Amino acid sequence: MITLYEFPLSGHSHKARLLLSLLKVPHERVTVSGAERAHKAPEFLAMNPFGQVPVLRDGDLVLRDSQAILTYLARRHGGDTWLPSDPAQHAQVAAWMATAANEMTRGPNALRLHHKFGRDIQVGEAQQITAHLLAVLEARLSQCDWVALDHITIADIALFPYLALAPEAQIDLTPCPHVVAWLGRIQALDGYVGMPGIPDHRHPPGP
Ligand SMILES: N[C@@H](CCC(=O)N[C@@H](CS)C(=O)NCC(=O)O)C(=O)O
Structure with missing residues (x-):
């Protein structure tokens, strides 16, 4: 089972949340407590020495950085579409x-x-x-x-x-x-998930 360590209001975390959902990859999400500075605690720094979310764990693999996480998910679960091999x-x-x-x-x-x-x-x-x-x-x-x-x-x-x-x-x-x-x-994509603060851009407010 994939685990995503995240802040709910983090846009970087949202990239991973969104792709996991679009690809329909089973996963669990763990909220890291920013208020308690859990992202700077030794257990978290062992996963990401920069002390930042998101971090993705998949078995023995522990991966930091949202771009790297997208790359991994695309290659692992996205066929040749989301990150072509060409x-x-x-x-x-x-x-x-x-x-x-x-x-x-x-x-x-x-x-x-x-x-x-x-x-x-x-x-x-x-x-x-x-x-x-x-x-x-x-x-x-x-x-x-x-x-x-x-x-x-x-x-x-x-x-x-x-x-x-x-x-x-x-x-x-x-x-x-x-x-x-x-x-x-x-x-409008099947599997799209939003996050607090993102309005519906399909129906932008008029002037
Ligand atoms: N390059 C990283 C940046 C991650 C990042 O800046 N995360 C923020 C939340 S959006 C964070 O954890 N900030 C806490 C800190 O830097 O102490 C990525 O793309 O994942």
């Missing part, structure tokens, strides 16, 4: 996974940490990174339904939570209709 296609997915780990984390994720949790950040820099990221994604998604390939991949899942959580980051998505439509496509 070298060029695999690399296209990897490029967008890197965007999820870099620009998405330094932009939208940082803004949510600031506005929702009071984290002290360089707001202007995070807003600039977000604006550039949104412009790139909007252009890309105006030409195709999914970010990396002509079908859904783990790149879409990796990029989903921190854009879906845009209201909590005080990010306005109305200038990006193709991004909003893409969020809605993911929310």
Whole structure:
């Protein structure tokens, strides 16, 4: 049985929750107590020395980092769809996974940490990174339904939570209709699960 160690309000954890659900992989979820700083306790640091969720355990395998967890689940349970073995296609997915780990984390994720949790950040820099990221994604998604390939991949899942959580980051998505439509496509998938703070992007509020 797979075990996912998570924070309920963690977007990084949500990537793993979402793919597990879409792939219909049986699993259990363990809430790590952030209030009790359980993620910095020796037992947790033995699983992830960075003291961060998510962590996935599957038998003897203990895996940290949301992108790595998506990669494992895709290869183990997703056939050749979610992370194709074709070298060029695999690399296209990897490029967008890197965007999820870099620009998405330094932009939208940082803004949510600031506005929702009071984290002290360089707001202007995070807003600039977000604006550039949104412009790139909007252009890309105006030409195709999914970010990396002509079908859904783990790149879409990796990029989903921190854009879906845009209201909590005080990010306005109305200038990006193709991004909003893409969020809605993911929310319409069989097996989709949400998390607190993600609105229904299939029916965005009118002006
Ligand atoms: N690169 C990691 C980042 C994980 C991360 O930042 N997790 C946050 C919750 S969303 C966390 O555990 N923060 C607690 C801390 O850093 O002390 C991933 O993609 O999984």
